[in-house]
Amino acid sequence: MNETARRLLGETLGTMLLLAVVIGSGIMAERLSGGNVAVALLANTLATVGGLYVLIEVFAPVSGAHFNPAVSLVMATRGELAWALVVPYVACQLLGGMLGAWLSHLMFELPVLQWSTKLRTGSGQWVAEVVATFGLLLVILRAPQARVAAMVAAYIGAAYWFTASTSFANPAAVFGRMFSDSFAGIAPASAPGFVVAELVGAAVAVGVHALLSARTRDAPATDGRVPTTDESVGARRTA
Numbered sequence: 001m002n003e004t005a006r007r008l009l010g011e012t013l014g015t016m017l018l019l020a021v022v023i024g025s026g027i028m029a030e031r032l033s034g035g036n037v038a039v040a041l042l043a044n045t046l047a048t049v050g051g052l053y054v055l056i057e058v059f060a061p062v063s064g065a066h067f068n069p070a071v072s073l074v075m076a077t078r079g080e081l082a083w084a085l086v087v088p089y090v091a092c093q094l095l096g097g098m099l100g101a102w103l104s105h106l107m108f109e110l111p112v113l114q115w116s117t118k119l120r121t122g123s124g125q126w127v128a129e130v131v132a133t134f135g136l137l138l139v140i141l142r143a144p145q146a147r148v149a150a151m152v153a154a155y156i157g158a159a160y161w162f163t164a165s166t167s168f169a170n171p172a173a174v175f176g177r178m179f180s181d182s183f184a185g186i187a188p189a190s191a192p193g194f195v196v197a198e199l200v201g202a203a204v205a206v207g208v209h210a211l212l213s214a215r216t217r218d219a220p221a222t223d224g225r226v227p228t229t230d231e232s233v234g235a236r237r238t239a
Contacts, residue, residue: 004085009135012092012099014055018067019100019176021051026183027108045160053153057146060149066172069093070202074137077206090172099177104180115158116178116185120165121153123189126197128163131203134157134208136169141209 001009025047058147064081066072069090075081079193081089086231105112105129135155161168168174174194177186186194 004088005087007063008088008092010059011066011089011097013065014059014063014065015093015096015172016100016103016174016226018052018055019097019173020103021055021100022048022173023101023104023177023180023182023184024107024175025051026108027104030183041166043159044155044184048160049153049157052156053149053232056149056152062105063089065098065149067093067172068136069172070198071140073199074141074202074206089127092174094175097172098179101176101179104182110182114179114181116181116187118181118185118190118228119187120190121193124164126165127164129168129194130201132159132163132165132167132169133198134205135201136138136167137202138206138209141205150225168194169198169199169201174198 017055022044026040026044029043029047033040033043039075053068056065059067064075064091066075072081072086072089074092076086102112104110105114136152136159139151139155140148156167156169159169168177171194174186174191177184178191180187
């Protein structure tokens, strides 16, 4: 298998397993929580945090562990992913999201083919997705290499609770969740607003990261300086 095929397989499998974790844990949580939505969300959160951490650690050396079109676009703008790979990456992420939903349905003996009827719309939801994706990309861009997986997982776990949208922060996750009429689903009619908000959040994160990384002319580096994020983690990704 050549390098490109290996990367694309990694993105497909990683995104599929991520959506299986998110949707599958939502189905299990809803069944076991006795109608208590807070308990169901807590269980969904814990499973997602653990699963996301492991999947990033496993697939980062293979594809960069993007699992997210917004991340792939940002990495391409930074020269860390070839533009020729952006469309194949996004296609594999979307495919993986859909397959993850179907895999969850198979595991829980639900109809494989279904559409979500769960409406998620309104200005509060859209602002929440801007915030969720902004925070996610800022963490990815600025986290030290050894802490990326833990910090991303921790942020998403927190954002499940402090954002009104429960932090999708990922167009591939939006796409995959459309195929599941379950606790974690999103109705197709609600998906475009989420995707637009996520792309806006990613763009804002890039701008803020650039501002935080800029040096003033009168502040030359010294032997004891703190390295910029680009210097300390810029080479960490394989994609």
